[in-house]
Amino acid sequence: MAFERDLQPTAAIRGNLQFTHSGMVTATYFINPLGYGLRNSSDKFDVKMAHHSLISNLPNGSLLLGIQARLNTLDVLTKMVEGVDLDECEDYAAEVVESYDRIRTIMPQTRVYLLTIPVGTTSTTGVSALSRMWRGSTTTIDATGVSREELDKYTEAASEILSRVGGDFEPVPVPAALFQWLWEHYLNRGTGGESFAPTRAEVLDDVTAAVFRSAALDEGAHTDRSRRLRPSFVPVIKVVQPELDYLPSYQAMLTPHSFPYSGMRFPGGSEFLNVLDGMPEVTVDWGMRVSTKPADQVLKGNELSLRRLGEQMDQRDQEISFAQNTLASKVQMLGEYNQHFEVNGGESEVSFTTVIAVGGPTREITLDAVNSLKRRYKRFQIEMTTPAGAQVDLWSMLIPGSPRRRAFDDFAHILPSDMWAGFVPFNTSQVGDDAGPVIGVNLMSGHFEPIHFGIMEAALHDLSASFAVTGELGSGKSYFLKLMAVLVHDMGGQFLAIDRSQVGEWEHFARSIDNAVVIDLANPTVSLDPLRMFDSRVAGERTLDSILPLLDLSPTSGAGASLSNLLTPRAIAEHHIRSLVDLFRLVSTMRDQPGNADDYADLAARLGTIANRMPVLFDPKLPPLRLSAAATVVRSHGLALPTAEELVTPHLYNRLPLTKRLGTALYELVGVAAREAFLTDNGRFGLLVGDEAHHFTQTQVGSSVTSDFSRDGRKHLAAIGLASHDPATDFQGAAHNLIPNRFVFRQRDETLARNSLEWLGVDLEQASFLLSMLREETSPPVGPGRQVPEERRGEMFMRDALNRIGRGKILGPARGDRAAAITSTPSPVVGNRRKASLERQAAR
Template identity: 85%
Template sequence: MAFDRDLQPTAAIRGNLQFTHSGLVTANYFISPLGYGLRKASDKYDVKMAHHALINHLPNGSLLLGIQARLNTLDVLSKMVEGVDLDECEDYADEVVSSFERVRSIVPQTRIYLLSIPVGAASATGMSTLSRVWRGSTTTIDATALSRAELDAYQDKADEILSRIGGDFEPTPVPAALFQWLWEHYLSRGAAGDPIAPTRAGTLDDATAAVFRSAALDEGAQADSNHRLRPSFVPVVKVVQPDFEFMPSYQSMLTPHSFPYAGMTFPGGSEFLNVLEGLGNVTVDWGIRVSTRSADQVLKHNETSLRRLGEQMDQRDQEVSFAQNTLMSKAQMLGEYNQHFEVNGAESEVSFTTVIAVGGASRDVTMDAVNTLKRRYKRFQIDLTAPVGAQVDLWSMLIPGSQSRRAFDDYAHIVPSDMWAGFVPFITSQIGDDSGPVIGVNLMSGNFEPIHFGIMEAALHDLSASFAVTGELGSGKSYFLKLIAVLVHDMGGQFLAIDRSQVGEWEHFATSIDDAVIIDLANPIVSLDPLRLFDPRIAGERTLDSLLPLLDLSPTSGAGAAASNLLTPRGIAEHRIRSLLDMFQAVRRLAEDPQYGPEFADLAARMGTIVDRVPVLFDPKLPTLRLDAAATVVRSHNLALPSAEELTTPHLYARLPLTKRLGTALYELVGVAAREAFLTDNGRFGLLVGDEAHHFTQTQVGSSVTSDFSRDGRKHLAAIGLASHDPAADFQGAAHNLIPNRFVFRQRDETLARNSLEWLGVDLDEAPFLLQVLREETSPPIGPGRQVPEERRGEMFMRDALNRIGRGKVLGPARSDRAAAITSTPGAMRALDRRA
């Protein structure tokens, strides 16, 4: 058995600097992985170039780590409450508390990326003294014996290396306590005592010393066997800690035995570390130890190798065997390899050793995961091996500062740096924001990390919080819109939603919210008269925006010009116009006055056709709409509205019946009213929700509303949420260019599915399989009665504010009452009541 003192190299720690018994000094950093997922190939090449710069400037002996660990449930909840005053938002506090059990039951994980780089050697005298003291005690020594000048010299060296690498990976110094956390994680990998991930600032204190637990590493798990077999016969290490003997960890170290002879295609065929995610009941870490040689050194070495090959070929010139052909093949490959470095002078040669560490609570669980990984890697034409007898040596490679061992060289591979960069180890499939409510879980990463959508936090950080949703009927669009609306409400914001459903699903949902106002435009209790609704400075212009299209008038000719002149500040004051009814009466008076032209008679006739039909505009007794309620639902189900085709086709729009023109005008007025109310600095977040996106994107007024929310919402704590069946037709202009957060739910129609993925930002020429995933594998209706099984509901594609694209599953509210309110439909509820 191997004891920790032989494997733990740390003699002293000062911040992110590690001093080892051998005298090596390393600087250690958290690495921010680059967004990858479903992004376009051009973006992925940028990621590869960042890795190319990284590998070309790392010093020999550098260690790259990807450590998998459980997320701390409390960390997830703390991200949910950032920027929210829970004393003022009791509903959201209840949501966060209800989220605790749900998040814990999901057991989300994450991957922490680390970089350890050697930055020099400590003075022989100083470190030998430290080592002697350390070996004579049970704890690690603080590096107080080192002078500030020495520490600054090591840090300057590290900064110089990081400067050459660039800032793509945002390296952040680790706290001193990480070394202890990492050691405890390695000892408990995949077992019950495995510590949670330090994903939040302050999770680990900034101590300058660490206490490393003792442990025995039993290669071959001999203690479990009644028959004492040679350890080298079983590629597993049983790690037992004296204080936790009842929680052993069974671990197996894997390493690639060979890579494809013809190379690995990038992107799509070289990212071999991606297949490590999604294994249940085990923890999988990886580490890559690298060394590089410059192109000049490689060329000199190749000349020597070629000379030796030539001598061997001369010696076997008369020999009839396969050896001659083998030597010729080697010479040809060496020539191609040499040419690569001659053409690419900035290249380097990378020697790297990869270790994949699999840990579980039992030997059977660990070995099942090992066999699963071996099968997965066959698809990459990579043979994985678990070297018997070298398990402990390879286990130690993942410890920063470890001395080089023979196994590191035995399982090393050599490739040009541009090929190594295609491995892109520091990447992530994470989507969503850094904080905010949890709206779902990540399905693409394999770790089920919560997806945070900080819709209100984004506005505070000067980012657009607007979002758009697409999907077929019944795919979950309306459910998602209601989810975001109720979260905005619970966090202290307000929302206005336009409900087009005949059953009044938004009205039913709003009844579960205190201080909700329900408005039916066909049976109004409030007025949308723009002359009464808006400030007198802008009321005339807002009225013209709605009235002229409604009356099919041009603003510069005939009756349109008459209306324009009448609604100037001077005209309004002169004719004492305070409402649309006042305007109609003034127009009738002017039409009877001989000194005015026939345009007023035309205008009076046109307005006369709608005065009695639209009390929501012409009844002066109705109070005006006030958007100060926490939730406002405007029902427009009795309004006739044009289709997207009628709005975008000139000859169809010219023949629109009056009822559809009225519907469009009222729909737009609601959006304009929300814009005037929410795009003001009232200190309250406002969300406008429209389930019929084309009415906000295809008309002049609606497009202006969408653009203003998308551009200026971040300045005034506001956002717009739109939904559509066909993004190619409806999400144009501002909805396409300025709305960053995009969600795509199931689309079984091939054309609509293609439009949705292209709107999302996916290049289907590069990833045509995603079309099938969206059509057939996203919330598929495969249950009884062609219903979507409960566990498959809410699956979607998402593009976040950082243009990262991935797949997720919407969870809905954690509070049971909120979940029931947004899930059930009034029709279904009435049917249940009748049955009761």
């Protein structure tokens, strides 16, 4: 039975430097894993190259660790409130408070990545001095005996190694308390008693005394007297802490026995450590100890090995047996291996030992998890073994600073560095932002980490907060748009949403927000007259952008040129044009002047066709739209709007009826009004929401609005959110190139599903299985009523601002009243009653 003092190598700690009893000094760092998930092949090859640079520059004996740990709920809530003044945003404060119980119920986890590198050794005098630092019979160590000169020397050596490795992984020195946390995590692995994952935000202690608990490691669990099995036949460790009343932890160490003879394809077939995530009831950690050998030494060793094989073949040349074939096969393999190093001059040989540590509360749970992992690895053609008699030695390999043991060499494997880099051990499926409101959970990592979407903080990080959504009817697009709108409102921002639904679902949602403004363009209570809405410096240009297409005029034609001349700032001031009614009257007057009859008669006739049909533009009694409310919903259900095909097909567009031209003009004016109001430095975040994306992306004015929000929103605290059924048709131009945050909900149509995944950035040639996953396994309707179960609603694929692609589930608001407001959809009867009520209010 092994005890703590036999396995805990630490003699002293100073910051991230660890001094061991064997005289070795190591430095340990947090590693920032690289985005992986569902990214395309070229991005994954970049991740592989970063790992190749890492392994080529690490010193021998380096230790790579991936530790599964629980996320601290308070850390998650702290990220949610980053940059938000809760005194001013009481609604969001209530949302954060309600999120506490939900996050604690989910129990999200994460994987902490660490790198330990040897940076030197202590002198004999130093070791003796360290040994004298023991205080009585305790394990408390005082590190004040280490001189500043020694510390600087080790720190400089670590910095030199990291400089060669490069900054891809952004190494950060761990706090001294990390060593104690790691030890306690190993002792309690899988029992539920593990502490929360450490945070990088902790301040490094200058001098820290670490206290390591005592524990007994019972290999074979023979202290379980009810199980009369010989220890050698039970590859499990029972970890007992005599000083505490904790339940024992049952742990098993797995290590690869063999890798596929034919090699492991990258990407998609070599990332064997990704198999470990998503194991229920147990905690799974991994560690990899690596050493490298330069190419010239490898070539010399190959020559020696080839000479020995030749001698063996000479000795057996008269022998009739399978040995000759075996030796010939070895010669061929050695030749291919040697050629690899001759062709690739920058290669090195990597000797690595991998240990996968599984811990659970009972022996049965742990061994069931071990067998499950072995079955998973069969798909990779990797044979895993749990060697009896070497469990404790392999357990100790995950401890930073642990001295070399025989088991490390017995289960080592050798590969060229570029093949080892295909393991990409430091990768993550994390998506979303570092902070911001929690919009959902990550389904791809298996740890259910919260997905943060810092829509209002993106501008501070020089990123665009705009987003686009696609999916079939009923897949969750509108739900997500309303979620983002209410979060923006609760965090102190404002939003404008265009509601095309007949039942007025956005109106129903807006009623739950204090002082929300609802506008019905079919029964207007405000004016969208651009000459009244916008500043006189830009009012003429905005009017031309909307009126010329509406009147089917070219800006250089006779009537179009006349209108353009009247809407210059000078002409507006000269003729006192303050509204479209003034413009119509002026044109009618100028029609009767000699020399202008034809052009102004044409212009007056065209304006006359819309003057009486569009009170929202020509009624001077209506007040102009002012986007000062925190929530504004513009109902456009009464407008006739063209389809996407009519907008992009010239002959169909030319034949558009007047009603659809009017609808398009009003739709665009709402977007232009939002642009003028939100893309200004007023200190308030503004979100424009459009559920009919093609009206913002397929017309000249709409495309300009989309582009301005996408390009300049980050400068002015603004964003646009668009939704569509078909991204290949609707998300073109700025919507495709400049909107970084993309969400794909269920699409059962194969063509639309393919378009959606390609728009997301998925390489379907490499990951064709995602097509069926989106069509059949994303919020699938099941049962007689073809309803989506509550627990499966909101499943989606997403791409974040860093181009990471993953899979998650939208959670919705934690507050019950907010969740009810965005979930429920009014019936047509209720919607008609509301419409009648609005009409009566407008009449009064």
